[in-house]
Amino acid sequence: MITAQSVSSGQTKPAPPVRPATPASPENRIVAPQVVTVLRRLNGLEMFRLLLRSEQDVEAIANLDETFRLMDDVHTNVIAGLALEDGQTIAAWLPEADGEFSIPFAPPRTPTATTALTAPFGFSGELQSSDLTVIDSEGKKMAAEFVGVDGSTGLSILKLRRKMPAPPPPLKEDDLITVGEGVRLLGPEPVPPSRRFGTNNLYVRIGEASGTVSNVKQAPSGDLARLKVRTPRLLSSANVGGVAVTAAGDTIGIIDAIQGSEASILPAALIRRAAKRVLAHQASVPKPWLGVKGDPMATVQPMQLQQQGWEMMRAADLAQAHRGILLTSIVPDSPAAMAALKAGDVILKVNDEYIQTAEDFSWLLEQAGPSSSVEFTVARPERKAEELVRVVLSASPRRPAIAARPVPSTKARWLVAQGIETIALRPAVAARFGSTAGLLVVYVEPASAAFEAGLLAGDVIQTIDGRPVLASSPAVFTGNSTPSPSKFEVVRKKQKLVIAVAKPAQDKK
């Protein structure tokens, strides 16, 4: 985990280049039309899916509120977005996009007018136009579609169904930003209750906090990698996603993290690249994956190296140099494992660029991109000479939907393998769905056999191949019984249906 301290210990820009620092005084503040508000609504079903994909230990729903309706909205997330100059693309930091939206890291394909307006992310029909609403600086509401998440930056890219009437100003090159420059942090906030609006309604407007640039972090390539903005007061997670602009209203970037009174800003140039990547694929773009864990050498003690098999003198020299990443573990079958990288190795360079910090390493891998070949210069405990190791990066492995759960059951694993995510309903809750105890389907993978067979999110599975799902022995879920399709007996809108789901190829063997 990189902290604010270690980030700021990286390279900083030496001298203020051209633009003089402009304080964000009230006199020269202007409106920033590129800052929009994004509303993400979640209905009950989507909330269950989020719950299932969270780190909560969830097996079954024991009880529900009396007024609960599965398809009614239960939660709205309000967050800032940045409208790009085409008047149709919005970059926003949707907090749970990674868990909430299925992220099928689709292969590149040519975007067309049709794909831009459909749901290429493979949401099984639940993502409706009302789920994502964008409100511009004039208060005009517009429906938006989710295009994908950029794995490297964590930004979600949205597309408005119709262009904004007045396209926002273009993002400017941000390499002239200097330490000490005044910055405005803009984002939606609730308007305090007043007699004018009534006490029962929640009103929202774009709020503002001011601060100054405290650190300008450069990537090894010399590009602007990250900015830090210090404010006079403590910030909170509500500030994440806000848009940072100069006193003149030019976009600096999006707040991607906060720590105390300091905000980390993802620069405008990186936002532009993230949008370009996602729009080119019309889908989520993964982060490049190596399959290692490690520590930057600047934080490693010689003793730690010795434990990894390094001689004392070499360990002392290496630790003193403060260069490279010490690998502490390797994921089996990962690109790193395939290239014979081992725990104890120290990666000194990537494509001839020295690594000093963890962020440098991330930056260099992200610049290379998934499916690219990179050359590492590696120091190893058993050899005195450095070695060149070529590694082909892959896309970051898609997080299994319920992998985060402490002990996924055999049943849950089997269903997930079929592209089905479920949560058990206890009898009292199941009765409200017109069912006996069963499994509530919260997500069906669009490319799966279950989806093609017609299984939908919201169905309650009561039996599989004639056996009650909550009482079945694990053998039912091993998929080894017969090659014929599994028969799912489900309840949909209080009516019983039987759906025949073909088994995946490996199960038929």
Next chain:
Amino acid sequence: MKNTICNEVRVEIDERELSAPLSVAASEHLKICSECKEFESKETKLRQIAGSLETVKAPADFDFRLRARLATDRSLASNSVIAPLRLFKSRSFAVAVMLLIFAATVLMVRQVTKQDAVHETNTTASIDKTAPVVAAPATTPATPKEPSHEGTTSGFAINDTTKPVRRPGTSTVANRRPVGSLEFSNTSAPVIRSEQSMATMATFPLDISKQSFTVSLDNGHGASRTISVPTVSFGAGRTLPGTAPVNQFAPKGDW
């Protein structure tokens, strides 16, 4: 000669504070000049009316609207107003035009002042003292303040625009500008309604769910707990309790 003295005395009357005494010379002049005495009487009465109005609060997003309007006006001015003015290359011509405008303004003031009695009735009848008032930027000096965070659940600062906006007649600046006071007190106060705010103020209502998400869960091992999720959240706070925030100061030593 008398006209000159009258003008000087009236300027002094115009510029004095409401409670400040006139100079000895002016007081002496008022004793002998009935016209100036009448002028002074009307001025004083008008200011007292304006000064008696209670303090009102600016709308919460006044500062935001003001800045938006200034930005719009600035861009419009650069395109439409400044260009014709550049035609006034002759300085003397420009001065003459300014004098003409000034003279016309003085005449208007005089005309309005003569209708003092009528205005008194209209003023008291037309102003809703309980209603919030939008002060026109030209007549009310807006003083932006440091952001305040009271009354918000989000992390963003709210610009404190609830600073009371005094009606003309109660501030020094307003006292010295009877023209503004007169016009403002003579106009009924526009009342902001919620539908107006939606249309013009970039403060919009949030159509949030009335249904909250409260669910009792069990882990299959006999332990159960209840999770309750608020109907609305701001920024990147995790919706569900107990889960780590996303991407906080990534990377995490995991590549």
